[in-house]
Amino acid sequence: MFATRTPRISSPARSDADIAAAAARALKWDAFLPDGAIDVTVSKGWVTLKGEVDWQYQKLDAERAVRRLTGGKGVTNLIVVTPKASPSDIKQKIEDALVGPHRATHRQSQLTSREAKSR
Numbered sequence: 001m002f003a004t005r006t007p008r009i010s011s012p013a014r015s016d017a018d019i020a021a022a023a024a025r026a027l028k029w030d031a032f033l034p035d036g037a038i039d040v041t042v043s044k045g046w047v048t049l050k051g052e053v054d055w056q057y058q059k060l061d062a063e064r065a066v067r068r069l070t071g072g073k074g075v076t077n078l079i080v081v082t083p084k085a086s087p088s089d090i091k092q093k094i095e096d097a098l099v100g101p102h103r104a105t106h107r108q109s110q111l112t113s114r115e116a117k118s119r
Contacts, residue, residue: 014071016042023047023066032061038079040066045073052082 020042027038037058038051047066053059059079067075 019045019047019069019071022069026065027062030061030065033058038062045071046076047072048076048078050078052080054084056081
């Protein structure tokens with residue numbers, strides 16, 4: 001997975017601690033991001049984001065939220081996208097939706113019956 005690096009045009013001097021606090025506030029106030037999912041570190045004005053989110057849009061939104069902070073020189077986005085749903089779960093939900101509730105219940109009872117026989 002590649003990290004996104006976004007350089008910025010130079011802005012007024014600001015301490016790393018101040019930039020980190022501003023970045024943490026920006027992330028906390030962002031409605032699209034889960035609280036506490038992203039860690040922020042700042043070194044020589046360069047902001048680094050680390051953590052895990054469920055969706056790609058959350059990763060991009062976190063970067064957008066801190067990219068324009070005064071005093072920041074750039075952003076390295078090391079956030080990992082870890083979806084909660086697996087492709088097989090999604091496939092099963094789609095199949096269940098297409099065949100209707102009666103058929104999905106029947107299929108689930110068949111699966112349960114097979115599991116009981118294999119024990």
